[in-house]
């Protein structure tokens with residue numbers, strides 16, 4: 256976990272600004288607390304991304320170019336989900352149910368014209384799942400990051416990391432439930448305390464940095 260060795264590299268950890276009428280985004284509330292932390296000998300650099308198609312990926316790419324991280328983990332809110340979801344895959348489509356924060360609402364538009372239908376993240380998601388659960392935080396593997404800005408960013412991330420300049424950089428994506436304060440305004444919706452999210456992100460990053468070959472444990476779904 257936290258180490259006293261000199262940092263060996265950087266992890267870019269992103270959260271999102273609020274969207275959809277909410278005043279806060281729990282992803283940024285958690286991620287910001289880890290800015291400057293040392294995890295597994297790596298320094299965490301936390302950055303906030305806009306909830307905007309196009310601009311979000313432009314900013315993400317600028318952060319990658321500036322920081323030259325060894326690993327990138329993007330975190331976002333998935334209101335209505337009850338568990339911390341470690342995403343498996345990003346698909347090449349934008350299909351927005353609501354406008355983004357700049358008023359755009361792309362419908363059935365490829366993220367990268369002619370790009371692959373999908374990219375898998377390349378973090379050890381099963382090892383991360385096991386470690387987060389062992390820390391007492393409820394988690395799952397998710398087979399879809401949706402078709403809104405989060406999937407757009409995840410796809411844009413893995414597309415960027417597929418380019419020659421980024422060989423060896425690993426990337427992944429985690430969705431988190433509402434914060435308890437948000438859930439109060441959405442009766443019946445699950446929530447996860449920010450402290451638990453922070454702890455889960457630490458454990459997930461530590462595990463990802465320490466694991467080169469993923470574990471083989473069931474994390475699939477029938478639907």
Ligand code: PCA
Pocket residue numbers: 271274280282306330331332333400401403404405406
């Ligand atoms: N969640 C949205 C966009 C920003 C965020 O935190 C999503 O899941 O697409």
